[in-house]
Amino acid sequence: MGDRIVLNMTDVVTAGPSLKLEARSLTKRYGDAVALQDATLSISEGEFLTLLGPSGSGKTTLLSIIAGLTEPSSGELWIAGVRSTALPPNKRDIGMVFQNYALFPHMTVRENVEFPLRMRRKSASHIQREVDQALEMVHLSQFGERLPIQLSGGQQQRVALARAIVYKPSIILMDEPLGALDKKLREHMQSEIRRIHRKIGTTVVYVTHDQDEAMALSDRICLMNNAQIEQIGTPDELYFSPATQFAANFLGESNFLDVVVDVIGERHAQVRDGNGSVYNVKAQPKGLRKDERRILTVRPEMCTLSPSDATGDCVRGTVEDIMMLGALTKVLVRLDSGELFTVSNFTQQARSLEVGIAVHVGWNPDSATLLEK
């Protein structure tokens, strides 16, 4: 069901009837340091796009350029078909939720939420109505007269959200909005954000370094690394068809094997590793050449462990460590070739394992992919 929705979104993106935001080779340099390199990206109306990446990957710089708080060194930004590179932030019709909320400490919750409407010189009755509605939406109707300092972290977060949506901006930017919250509250707020996004249907650009959060919320994820865009796609595409080793490792865990392409078939290709062991992999959409060096990658949860004599593609090794993580158990296997392989299985199935026993690690060829070396 979830997959279906994601697929539909992809169609919209590729068809692209209403492009909301377009970045054309945006670059930001600070002296010699490059904070953002040649970022090109388009976001369509109503889409929820996440900029995901480790710190220093350029995601906050990109967001800040979109907001108009940072001026790019080169490149262009188009908002709703209008070139907006040099437009001041107050003319962009953007809402933003800041990392530490940036609630005005000298104003009450209500005054905070009123602020953008006042700046737009709305009538008193309009302000009253819209603020009531926004506070209602974030379940804070009772807290209007409090000062931000009198609220808990989660409540402050919701005020920031209400303040960003109250004037119905055409784009909402969120800069690690849940970073300061603990795990339980963060998950709760994720579903709140999803609910509100569905309700108001605004375009959202969301920044996070948390891959689970990105997967849970996004229509599409823009993965960033080293000031550059690494890969853009639906969570599904990024997870199951990572384009680079970085992508494969940043979203979830992956195991890697250095291989050389042997035989290129219709549905599967055959590769071999340094020891001459042969594996089948899903045929790549992009052209493979024989004798090409590639990296085979397979997700830990796609691997199975069997005591011996397993059929199909497998590698041999010894169990080095077993970590019970609740529903799942993570098994580290030292391969005979010396590399470390991670296998995630349901704890129920991993009961019989012990450190030191010899195992075979196997997987379905369809779940293995080849990455560029």
Add this chain to the structure above:
Amino acid sequence: MMNVALTSTLGARKRVGLRRLLAKHQRWFVPAVLLLPMLLLLGTFFIYPVGNILVLSLVDRMGAPTLDQYVRILNNSVYLTVLLETVRVSAITTLVCLIAAYPVAYRISQAGATGRSSNLYFWVLLPFWTSILVRTFSWIIILGRNGLVNDVLLTLGITSAPLELMYNAVSVVIGMVHAQLPLAILTLVPVLEKIDPNLQKAASTLGAERGSSFWRVYFPLSVPGVASAGLLVFISSLGFFVTPALLGGPSNAMVGQLIIEQVQELVNWRFAGALAAFLIFTTLVSFLLYDRAFGISSLTNTERPASSRAAPRFSGGGKVVQLASSLSDAVIVSLRHFRVGRWIVSACGTYVPLSIVVFLTFPILLLIPVSFSRGAFIEWPPELFSTQWYEAVSASVQWKSAAMRSVIVGLATATVCLVIGTLAAFAITRHRIWGGSVVLALMLAPMIVPRIITAVGEFYLFAQMKLVGTTVGLVVGHSVLALPYVVVSVMSVLRTVDRRLEHAARVMGAGHVSTLRYITLPLIRSGLIAAFLLAFVTSFDELTVALFVTGGLFGTLPKQMWDDALLKVSPELAAVSVLVLAVVTVLMFLSERLSQRRLR
């Protein structure tokens, strides 16, 4: 790749050419406009007059260059003695201040680390803002012929006749230490507060005794603060005249007194200029030495905490540190064997700083009983109780008009400084200014150049502009002196403002003006009020400029007090001092409360 990036940059430039051009110019245009008032004020009424005085010392009556004035100083042993005495007294004062300031500053910084608001800090701030005149009077009560010390000695039968404790080098140094100690403490505190308290804990888990962890870890990190405190105390001691004039004898005269004499009695500007040049020369030399060792920027506390450059690396320093650590470790370890010893160790931490603060405040409090004396002279113990001196003060037209004038000048000065200083503070903190360190140095210069030189220079200029004896002249003169305090304190509040709040306002549709009006100004309001009060107090207490710029009847309160003190220090003066003290205390208290609230 490089080429592609380059061409796309050029393309983008061309397309948004005009807008970019404006934005580019905005970058220097806006800060320039913000800084202009400050530059004008300091340029016209500080740099120009001070420079003018120095130039005067180098020309003769006809305007031809000459070194006559300097030859005169060097050929006259009287002048040379005064110059040497000035340096000697300033150096001793500096040394004593540093030793006394360190434990107090340490105590205050530790209190800050544990989150307790420090009362100690207030009791250091109060004397800092109390005028030097008032503080000097209090030493007359203590050291005078009929003073507190003589009273105690006679009562205990140690001496049979009162001793002459005043009018010698010791009384001058005591008075000057008392005057300068708050400055030393207040300069040290921020540096000590920046030292990570975990470092000493880390040192002790690594096996260091308390003595070693202090001397090897804490002390080296505090050296930049000690140096800047020393520098500030030394250079501002050079220009002192109130303390040596009231507490010293003829042989304790300092350059400041000489300059006043040359200007006010002999009207010899050229010679006064040469003396001023000596002061500035000595100031510059100490500055250069400081800059060599630590870098001038560490003075304003604007950059990173205890920078690596500031770590002292003098040769032989290692030996000294080693000796100090083993010595103090030995003392602490051996004391620990006895119960009394343990008590001494823990008491030192509390009572040493406390007694130093008592040394700061107790003399000032003595003024209160003396002001209620029934006698006509300053004596201890005073004959109580009478309000006659307060009645005399309130009946006196002279005192009342002086007070009135001081309040008006203070308010005007504070207003001028707040406007000009806030604009400048915005420019310095919010924009990258070309030659920013020069602007910063210029702004701090009135705090550093001995006031007496500024005052003489302004006197010369105001005489030409017919501003002597006018309120405008006083306000201008005081604004030059108070401006650095305002700029520095507004800069520090501005730094506390979270820029994201302003960004949030901008994103939500607020323009620059609305952001300033609804977000920035409300956030720094209490800081602005505190800065206003500081400027007011600076002006209200100011004597040096008032000494020259106010002629005859139009004196301010401190000027009137000085004139009276030169004749006789009476209980009436004590009464005025107590009133001034009350006003300053209330204002300081308000300003402290406001900045406390800001921090919360």
